[in-house]
Amino acid sequence: MPLSLNEYFAARRSLLDAALNRIANASGAPPVLDAALKRAFASPGKRVRGILTIAVAESLGVRPEKVLDAAAAMEMIHTSSLILDDLPAMDDAILRRGEPALHRLVGEDIAILAAVALLNHAYGFVAQSHAALRPRRWPLDQVLQRVVSAVGWDGSVAGESVDLHSEGASLDFDTLEFIHSRKTGALFVAAASLGGMLANIHPAPLQRIEVFAKNLGLAFQITDDILDVVGTPEQIGKDVGKDEQRLTFVKLAGVEGARKLSAELVETSLQAIEGLKAPALRDLAILVRDRVR
């Protein structure tokens, strides 16, 4: 069951796409930047991170509309990182989400500025959701710090730095876990926490949600690595075989080993939320596992 065919996720994704579209139309950016932003916002992603924010908030009784700004912010941060990853100085990618990488459409300079703007404004939208919901247990500074850490010098940026400079290095499970837990895991955790904190979650279930998201993020990254080897560009919407020079779980454990590992991680993520009333989170985990079934 592909992500797009599940009704719940399709509906949440439509909400997110509409929110991103509204944000893009209201930016007030000058034309040269506006075109790049619209293109970046319209890029057809799976919106897994934003859906995670929404699904966690909904499991706590908060309506999706109430956390849409924050969920959109998670997608903006993710999109920002993809734009940068694709640059010639990084992965030098041609294709992203089935379309030319942004810098190939608007030039490197404007692509970089668009990526910076997306990250920057994401903080504004997190603040906006928080101001609307005012969760008593989680003041805005704590909520922000969670996102800042996930993105920053011990988060995705750290993961990407090590990833770029691991090329040609010897395979090493610890390094790989470092990279993936930060490149993908950290933002998954932040997206899930954000949904929880905005819904005024208690600290104990928040911890469980975070274990869920951490394992799911790692599983998601491994399924991405597998698709890089066994998928076609049409199927996955970006260059395949880009990981040849990189450490991946597939290299470490083979396609079957990686498949098994991702299934185990999904299992761990499911155990973490056992007993919580969160059917959408369970479905999400199963959808991630089934990407490579």
Add this chain to the structure above:
Amino acid sequence: MPLSLNEYFAARRSLLDAALNRIANASGAPPVLDAALKRAFASPGKRVRGILTIAVAESLGVRPEKVLDAAAAMEMIHTSSLILDDLPAMDDAILRRGEPALHRLVGEDIAILAAVALLNHAYGFVAQSHAALRPRRWPLDQVLQRVVSAVGWDGSVAGESVDLHSEGASLDFDTLEFIHSRKTGALFVAAASLGGMLANIHPAPLQRIEVFAKNLGLAFQITDDILDVVGTPEQIGKDVGKDEQRLTFVKLAGVEGARKLSAELVETSLQAIEGLKAPALRDLAILVRDRVR
């Protein structure tokens, strides 16, 4: 009287340098990124924006130590934008603050990631200062939005986009004012506002502080344009003559016209704060004017 020779500013700059140094040492970034961050933090800037935050807060009775995180954040945002401006895809600069541009030392990929990390963590430090001071009139979401707007798609990023794509375009005062008010003016205004809001300023004097900062920022940018023409690399610490392909006030009005314009803007900025007890702000304005005397 050069900026570095005024005792007040030299002392504030030392505080800021020490704060940035502490932040760099505590980042926990992986080695490849850590080296780039330390280099970026140690780059000997004038720290005008951070000093502006401190000076405004001090004029309202808040000790510099209390707003150091926020002031450091303004410098991190500024440094982030310099790193990006210097990239081959942008200005392709060789020299910055008397040293090689960051990407020439650590590679483009790590320079871009360092710039992103600096912007990202700046929001964390703004939140940290706010949590320490808790200004009653200015909730964190409002404070953040001020910074987000200054940086983003209607702020510095917008200014830089138009600047990059104005090359070779015909001279036009409105375009130039658009670029400079956003590239430089917006962050000056945000830095000053931030100091005021953290010090729980009333809305009326905040407006005057913002008019002050807006005019001072524009004046500062014009003195930069003048130094690009009349300065030496040793004197100003970066490539000179880089503006040949760009719109500048010097091209529009000549060196003397630009000098006159910057003096007028400084005059306007001084009028805006007339009657406020803020001697350091007045000194700062005079130091900006005297850069090109």
